[in-house]
Amino acid sequence: MSAIVSISNLSKTYADGHQALKNISLDIEYGEIIALLGPNGAGKTTLISTICGIVNASSGTVTVDGYDIVEDYRVTRSLIGLVPQELTLGSFDTVTETLCFSRGLFGKKPAPALIEQLLKDLSLWNKKDNELMSLSGGMKRRVLIGKALVHEPRVLFLDEPTAGVDVELRKDMWALVRRLRESGVTIVLTTHYIEEAEEIADRVGVINNGELLLVDDKQALMQKLGKKQMVVELKDAISEIPHVLSEWVLELSTDGQQLTYTYDPRNLHTGIASLLRAISDAGLLLKDIQTTQSSLEDIFVDLVKKKI
Amino acid sequence: MNIYAIRVIYKYEMLRFRNTLMQSFASPVISTALYFVVFGSAIGSRIETINGVSYGTFIVPGLMMLTLLTxxxxxxxxxxFFPKFTGTIYEVMSAPISFFEILIGYVGAAATKSMIIGLVILGTAGFFVPLNIAHPVWMMGFLILTCISFSLFGFIIGLWATNFEKLQLIPMLVITPLVFLGGSFYTIDMLPPAWQTVTLFNPVVYLISGFRWSFFEVSDVSVALSLFMVLVFLILCLVVVWWMFKTGYRLKR
Structure with missing residues (x-):
């Protein structure tokens, strides 16, 4: 699969000296959903804004579908749709008017049927004649998505799309993102909600302090960096870990009833079977066993902490 | 050329004008009517004709210019400024549209509105004083050029301003005094000699002079010089806007 967006050695230093992007290189593939994770101020919005033409890069290049974003800005921008983080909308225009405005800005002739379908898809059809200022925050977010999609882009940038929206709308948006991907739209999503990336992304990139720490397939990332833990619940509490179990790195809970064993699931021999035998040989009676996989959040926190 | 983009920006701006129709028209029309009452009737009736033109009629081009410029x-x-203030400018900046197309949309709409208001004022003036335009084509030419030039200048102020106070600063502190001292209500030769020289540094003098010539065939400076000065101002504004877009000044971070 080739890249629809190719970012090469991109850096951005603002006038006040703050370096928001540090030599970022990234290929975004056709039709994928990639989530860029990072804490506030990590550089996610700067990265998106640079690709969309809102921020000038200090150095580096970006191509969209093979076209340079500076030299061929007309082509690249017509391929891109952007949903900004802030609810930036006019006040007195109606929902339909603002969508018509956006479509025209991108050089497309009016398409009432397409706008009607889009409004229906976004559950905005019954609000089509409402003034924007009369809409709720969630509705405004939908309008912004509509404005970004109305010129039929091939790449959609969603900058913190579910910030401050309720659970229902968040799920609606995730469903919409999946539908868009099925229609061939590439989605680039920035978020600091790990569950969002975990739920919908194919690949995850982690940004912190303007650096792209890693990019990998979500599952591969979880497998590569994720740890598994087995928690063995004992029938009777113990005061210390028996000497025969010193071969395994175990933690004993404060109440003495749980032994936690952390292991790498990628290893051929995880040591689980031999540990369970040794526990039995040590005369300890098992009450329950459970295993947990570390989440993307654990991985993310781990990565960011290491870099601070 | 992105014709659709120009069209939607222009239409959007004109729609804003339509939504505020009362304040857009009422304010300049009432002000002009008051000027005619005060200067044309009350004071003007005691002033002799200027170059064979009654005072009330004489001030019409100056009053039109005053309104057109502001x-x-x-x-x-x-x-x-407003899309910059609300943040909606992101959409224009990320659209496949050149700086020139943005200019045509915004400045074209602003100039159109000014022209409409200018013509309304001309019509209003007709109720108060007899009007006979000697060169209607030149009058329209000066009108259009002035509207475009000063809309461009306004566009620069809108890009430069970071708050509402700055937005009002230059029109209030620079433009209004220049218009009042630019011969709106008098001819330059009515001033003392020293002030006649000083006033030639005021670009508005050339605008009003050329505009007035198109009405009465009388002017303070030659028509060619007036036209030249308007074109110089227009080109200067275009260069500044081009530089602002090229560097992203106050638009891109």
Missing amino acids: QSISNASFGI
Whole structure:
């Protein structure tokens, strides 16, 4: 699969000296959903804004579908749709008017049927004649998505799309993102909600302090960096870990009833079977066993902490 | 050329004008009517004719210019400042549209509004004083050029301004005094000799002079010089806007 967006050695230093992007290189593939994770101020919005033409890069290049974003800005921008983080909308225009405005800005002739379908898809059809200022925050977010999609882009940038929206709308948006991907739209999503990336992304990139720490397939990332833990619940509490179990790195809970064993699931021999035998040989009676996989959040926190 | 983009920006701006129709028209028309009552009737009746033109009629081009300049600047500066202020400018900046197309949309709409208001004022003036325009084509030419030039200037102010105070600063402190001292209500030769020289540094003098010539065939400076000065101002504004877009000044971070 080739890249629809190719970012090469991109850096951005603002006038006040703050370096928001540090030599970022990234290929975004056709039709994928990639989530860029990072804490506030990590550089996610700067990265998106640079690709969309809102921020000038200090150095580096970006191509969209093979076209340079500076030299061929007309082509690249017509391929891109952007949903900004802030609810930036006019006040007195109606929902339909603002969508018509956006479509025209991108050089497309009016398409009432397409706008009607889009409004229906976004559950905005019954609000089509409402003034924007009369809409709720969630509705405004939908309008912004509509404005970004109305010129039929091939790449959609969603900058913190579910910030401050309720659970229902968040799920609606995730469903919409999946539908868009099925229609061939590439989605680039920035978020600091790990569950969002975990739920919908194919690949995850982690940004912190303007650096792209890693990019990998979500599952591969979880497998590569994720740890598994087995928690063995004992029938009777113990005061210390028996000497025969010193071969395994175990933690004993404060109440003495749980032994936690952390292991790498990628290893051929995880040591689980031999540990369970040794526990039995040590005369300890098992009450329950459970295993947990570390989440993307654990991985993310781990990565960011290491870099601070 | 992105014709659709120009069209939607222009239409959007004109729609804003339509939504505020009362304040857009009422304010300049009432002000002009008051000027005619005060200067044309009350004071003007005691002033002799100037170059064979009654005082009330004489001030019509100056009054039109006063309104055209202030309206052009205010329309264009607000048109671009407001999306900057609300953040909706992101959409224009990320659209496949060149700086020239953005200009045609915003400045074209601002200039159109000013022209409409200018013509309304001309019509209003007709109720108060007899009017006979000697060169209607030149009059329209000066009108259009002035509206475009000062809408461009307003656009620059809108790009430059970072708050509402700055938006009002230049129109209030620079433009209004220049218009009042630019021969709106008098001819330059009515001033003392020293002030006649000083006033030649005021660019508005050339605008009013050329505009007045198109009405009465009398002017303070030659028509060619007036036209040249308007074109110089227009080109200067275009260069500044081009530089602002090229560098992203106050638009891109």
